[in-house]
């Protein structure tokens with residue numbers, strides 16, 4: 001080929017490529033052109049990529065509803081909604097909507113799915129039924145006492161290392177709420193899933209280096225998971241094989257994988273003693289038909305789904321309480337009255353905690369004020385298409401839940417929805433309160449896809465907040481120092497430093 005021919009071929013290729021790029025961009029834009037949203041999002045995934053990577057996913061998402069309405073275009077084939085009715089309809093047990101490919105972004109095993117990455121409703125429903133008795137506590141009555149053991153360890157650690165004695169002479173080590181609750185939830189999950197806690201609270205450190213790995217990789221994982229073409233590469237079978245953690249790793253998720261695999265193997269080879277953990281020999285998962293590898297995958301996913309989520313609610317709720325003295329005092333007063341009247345056990349049971357109205361209001365407000373997960377959790381419109389809020393959505397469009405915007409809705413939560421005020425749940429009639437609570441509970445998803453660990457999460461939240469405030473009082477260590485809170489699907493928090501004193505109501 002002569003140099004002239006080569007030049008012509010290169011020019012023609014560039015021209016064809018530019019033509020293809022323009023035509024496909026125009027096509028992408030055209031299919032959802034009637035749905036309002038940020039301009040960049042209408043033809044490219046750059047908008048989603050920026051919001052996933054920036055650490056400001058929450059701030060970016062929470063204003064979308066007010067700016068564009070209940071249905072917003074957030075990508076070429078993607079919309080999001082903050083309408084609770086639509087969220088419920090799409091996730092209900094009878095909905096024809098499957099989960100979208102977004103869920104692949106949490107895949108860890110190349111040859112086995114956790115319940116979370118099962119996008120097909122029929123396959124997913126089967127796994128959900130197999131694990132329901134374990135997660136709900138029906139076949140695992142020991143979960144509540146396992147949580148109590150870890151609360152004891154949490155209180156022990158605070159008392160051992162962080163308590164500030166009265167007077168100026170005592171040595172002062174600030175307690176980092178962003179760290180201690182992560183240690184607590186890791187110990188809870190390992191205790192209930194594997195029968196023995198990792199011992200993070202005992203050692204006062206993340207013994208496996210899990211949170212460090214999560215923090216370090218969260219921006220990249222969130223980005224890869226949110227942008228479809230990147231996800232299709234990174235989370236393909238080959239991508240997962242090459243990139244995902246390995247049981248031979250010396251720390252982080254790989255090491256956790258090894259511990260989980262070993263524990264599960266013991267139980268499946270039959271030399272384990274009877275135990276009350278979710279996975280035990282007599283444990284629910286095995287009894288309900290999970291194979292060894294399914295069990296390993298499910299158990300590992302439990303750490304990803306159940307540790308930082310719950311820890312983030314615990315730390316932010318306590319932080320909001322410390323920053324809102326009226327709410328802090330009211331909750332302390334409710335705890336004191338409950339103790340004096342002998343209405344609560346030591347430690348409090350989950351059932352007793354549910355009877356304390358201000359404690360409930362604080363927990364719902366804590367979840368609402370800073371939504372736990374900012375990931376998109378999208379569904380896929382079935383092939384025949386669907387109409388939402390008057391906009392036709394062709395088959396294959398993904399519809400995300402914008403919980404960040406929903407939780408800030410002034411129509412539902414009042415004009416002061418931007419601030420932490422638990423009273424909003426108490427000054428309305430019962431019907432309105434229950435509807436507000438149901439909307440906050442959408443934070444756990446809904447219907448067939450709803451969080452399997454919701455009962456365990458509420459158990460932890462109720463018992464821990466009560467017990468910690470029964471024993472201690474908290475104040476900010478340095479109110480002028482900045483707290484770091486970045487949202488990449490879930491939260492990466494740092495530097496929530498407090499000082500702790502003994503409470504006078506215990």
Ligand code: HEM
Nearest residue numbers: 115116305306309310372443444445449451452453456457
């Ligand atoms: C405050 C704490 C928690 C929050 C806000 C939360 C939230 C969620 C959400 C939003 C989903 C996905 C729902 C959907 O796809 O529509 C989910 C799924 C899941 N969560 Fe949680 N979660 C929490 C704690 C936990 C805990 C403690 C565990 C385990 C002990 C857990 C285990 C799971 C599992 C296994 C799934 C997959 C369920 C399915 O695919 O059907 N979660 N969670």
